[in-house]
């Protein structure tokens with residue numbers, strides 16, 4: 452097998468520079484809570500391919516389902532010749548997503564594509580143009596979703612012009628806005644009413660817990676108030692659960708923590724154990740407002756990806772991975788809080804389930820919007836963690852959030868080893 456150094460040389464001459472990688476090591480195999488690179492080094496996985504392999508890499512049921520499907524047929528295009536697997540995934544989505552109402556789903560290949568289609572559907576259903584999004588939001592990298600995404604560098608820089616009729620309002624961010632959920636919602640709603648106008652709003656689009664934007668958990672009451680306003684305004688309330696979905700936060704979907712029932716939910720990442728699949732699921736009357744042929748795509752709901760999704764969902768049910776996510780939190784949160792007690796540079800420990808974060812700040816240095824972020828220390832900790840063999844991601848508008856996204860099937864021993872490496876990385880970076 453070629454070494455990472457050799458592969459890196461080939462890569463530099465063949466792969467576009469804009470597509471970058473977090474670590475310089477090339478993967479050989481992965482499973483459980485670990486990954487092994489081509490140089491024979493083992494890594495603890497706190498990334499799960501960005502919250503994708505919630506059931507683990509090469510999960511046995513997923514492997515078996517993919518192998519069986521790939522031998523039967525690989526692709527017909529659901530728009531040409533339909534197949535059962537697509538229908539079965541839509542049935543599962545109707546059963547698993549919050550809300551006891553009649554639902555329909557449409558399947559796609561990437562998260563951004565699902566978000567784009569949710570916006571298309573909301574505009575079609577309401578006949579209105581405006582889409583409301585929030586500070587720090589991340590919804591993807593396609594043209595429309597770049598406009599929905601907040602952060603310029605690296606996602607948007609130089610890639611404009613962007614789509615119109617997108618309006619950004621304040622997100623509830625307890626560490627930085629000091630507002631209660633109700634007060635933050637009133638502020639955001641005021642912004643919408645004054646600068647957009649309720650009658651113009653097709654959709655309010657929000658991540659129940661923000662992902663790339665910094666694992667921001669809105670103050671309690673914020674989401675229900677925004678959802679209620681949206682419904683009263685005749686707009687479609689869309690929860691982007693692409694990162695939070697499929698047991699990641701200790702429930703099947705994060706909307707459940709606050710009892711909200713979104714009109715539409717976008718899913719992707721954790722849905723299919725690593726195969727590319729995404730969905731828009733929601734109220735039948737909204738979904739079915741679109742004329743036949745108005746939604747689709749060549750690969751959307753590919754049969755191999757659908758077979759993987761069905762096996763993924765079965766695995767999540769059988770192993771109760773929502774409970775596993777809560778267990779991960781019960782082990783990791785006390786360790787992270789102890790670390791924060793030791794290092795004043797950790798301004799906050801937050802998150803839900805197996806979606807946990809440390810926000811890194813400059814102690815004693817305050818800005819108008821809360822403690823000064825420390826992106827330099829954050830990058831140093833991540834780099835130290837990588838050198839120690841821990842796959843660890845950062846995020847946040849200010850680049851100062853360390854996030855934990857282990858696969859939900861990680862063993863207690865692997866979790867413990869990973870947390871120890873994180874503690875070591877912190878100690879060596881200060």
Ligand SMILES: *Cc1c(COP(=O)(O)O)cnc(C)c1O
Nearest residue numbers: 561562563589590591662693694
């Ligand atoms: C990753 C992500 C997306 C985009 O999904 P892709 O599959 O990368 O296109 C959209 N929204 C959220 C919340 C995400 O985390």
